[in-house]
Amino acid sequence: MITLRDMTIAAVSVTATIGVTAFAASDPKVMGSAALDWNDVPVQQEEVRAVRQFFRAPTATLDELELHVTTLPAGATSHAPHKHPNEELVIVKEGTVEVLVDGKMKRVGPGAVVFNASNQMHSLRNVGDGPATYHVINWTTAATPR
Numbered sequence: 001m002i003t004l005r006d007m008t009i010a011a012v013s014v015t016a017t018i019g020v021t022a023f024a025a026s027d028p029k030v031m032g033s034a035a036l037d038w039n040d041v042p043v044q045q046e047e048v049r050a051v052r053q054f055f056r057a058p059t060a061t062l063d064e065l066e067l068h069v070t071t072l073p074a075g076a077t078s079h080a081p082h083k084h085p086n087e088e089l090v091i092v093k094e095g096t097v098e099v100l101v102d103g104k105m106k107r108v109g110p111g112a113v114v115f116n117a118s119n120q121m122h123s124l125r126n127v128g129d130g131p132a133t134y135h136v137i138n139w140t141t142a143a144t145p146r
Contacts, residue, residue: 095132
């Protein structure tokens, strides 16, 4: 039986091999396969968070695939509760966060996976004593509501 953990590992493995600088020869706008080193992705310091933008581009099967990694200091909230038409996965790398999922707050830690469905309110806050780092994978397809 394939578990959520198996699917997450597969999704992260596939995602980690795709890069902004590698594009398909037939269409320079479509991402191709690549491997990106953590230290090669610049960190952008925003108001309350540090963000590494790994990629955001169309693929052969998606209108857009986006991956960024956010680090929040203790007590910080990434942004107010919100919703958007695209779906996304959040994978917690380190720290303890509280997430709004299906109208309820839930506390999760390293290795946790959060799925934010299309047009569902969600949020994330670092409730731990140290930094919280998490990967955010967003995608849009022809079926994504506009």
